[in-house]
Amino acid sequence: MGWRSLAAIAAAVAVTGLFLAGPRLAASRVEPAFEAVPPAPAPGDEARVRYPRDRQPVLTAPDGSRRRVASLLNVRQTMHYGDYVWDDAGIGSGPVWVQVDLSRQIVSVFRNGEEIGSAVVLYGTDGKPTPSGVFPIMQKARDHRSSLYDAAMPFMLRLTGDGVAIHASDVRRGRATHGCIGVPPAFAEKLFAVVAHGDPVVILPPTRSTAA
Numbered sequence: 001m002g003w004r005s006l007a008a009i010a011a012a013v014a015v016t017g018l019f020l021a022g023p024r025l026a027a028s029r030v031e032p033a034f035e036a037v038p039p040a041p042a043p044g045d046e047a048r049v050r051y052p053r054d055r056q057p058v059l060t061a062p063d064g065s066r067r068r069v070a071s072l073l074n075v076r077q078t079m080h081y082g083d084y085v086w087d088d089a090g091i092g093s094g095p096v097w098v099q100v101d102l103s104r105q106i107v108s109v110f111r112n113g114e115e116i117g118s119a120v121v122l123y124g125t126d127g128k129p130t131p132s133g134v135f136p137i138m139q140k141a142r143d144h145r146s147s148l149y150d151a152a153m154p155f156m157l158r159l160t161g162d163g164v165a166i167h168a169s170d171v172r173r174g175r176a177t178h179g180c181i182g183v184p185p186a187f188a189e190k191l192f193a194v195v196a197h198g199d200p201v202v203i204l205p206p207t208r209s210t211a212a
Contacts, residue, residue, distance in 0.1 A: 047087055048114075049074045056113070059099060061202040063134045067097060070113035079106070082171045084119030084187035088194070091116055096199045098166075098191070100181055102130060102206035107166075107183060109191060117190060122171050122182035123206070130179050132205035135159035136198045153180070155188035159201055166191070166201065 050071040051057065057069045075085050094112025101108075102123050109117040124130040139158035153167040168189070169175070169182025181203075183191065 046074055047089075048072070059202070061099075061134050062132050062204065065134065067110070067202075068113055069110070069115070072115045073118060075118065079118075079120050081120055081173050082184050084117065084184050086117040086187065086190050088116040096195055098195065098199070098201045100130075100166075100201065100203045102132070102204060107181065109194065111194065116194070117187065119183050119187040120171060122169055122175055122177050124179035125176045128178040130177070130181060130203065131160065131164060132203045135164075135201045135203065137195055137201060138197070140192065140195070140197065142192065154185065155192040157192065157195060157201070159203075 048071045051069065053070075058066045059069060060066050073085055073087055079085075088111065091111055091114045094114075096109070096111045099108045099110070100106075100121060100123075105121050105123065107117075107119050107121050108115050137157050137159065138161075139156070141153075141156045141158075143152075143154060145152055153165060155168050157166040159165055164179045164181075166181045166183060166188070168185040169177065169180075171182055171184050175182075
């Protein structure tokens with residue numbers, strides 16, 4: 001079984017109990033932190049689902065901060081390990097932020113409130129869990145190697161002082177990280193190009209309900 005993108009979930013008004021495949025993941029998954037999500041217009045031929053200004057959903061972060069969503073990528077197909085979508089055509093400049101939903105193993109990238117990318121991710125095992133919270137990007141390194149694990153971490157975006165980062169990984173079934181967030185290499189390169197130091201990364205925990 002694969003994953004549905006944030007857009008596909010938002011467009012389906014009553015999605016419940018989504019299950020993720022994989023040896024570590026068998027629990028029922030919860031809805032993303034949408035506050036009063038309106039039914040979304042989702043024409044099948046359009047690349048983007050747009051919300052009227054007065055009906056935009058609000059995503060609530062673990063620290064209580066809120067971010068409005070102007071549009072989502074209209075991704076209809078199920079996403080699998082290694083899959084990603086990216087479409088920033090026609091999206092103007094503006095603040096960039098990233099949301100990682102560990103309960104769905106999905107990352108979404110927003111610019112000026114518009115979703116421009118989404119991918120299936122890897123995250124930490126029980127022994128080395130990925131932290132939840134809001135983390136400004138502390139460091140960017142195109143070619144980085146972990147001194148602790150002697151492992152390559154291409155397109156590294158450091159989030160914490162103890163080394164948790166987003167970086168390119170071989171996103172495959174049965175794999176996990178030591179607390180980092182692994183994303184497909186091509187997606188990692190695109191993400192690296194659009195984010196800057198200080199841009200916030202919102203990480204939602206794997207089990208806590210995120211309903212606003």
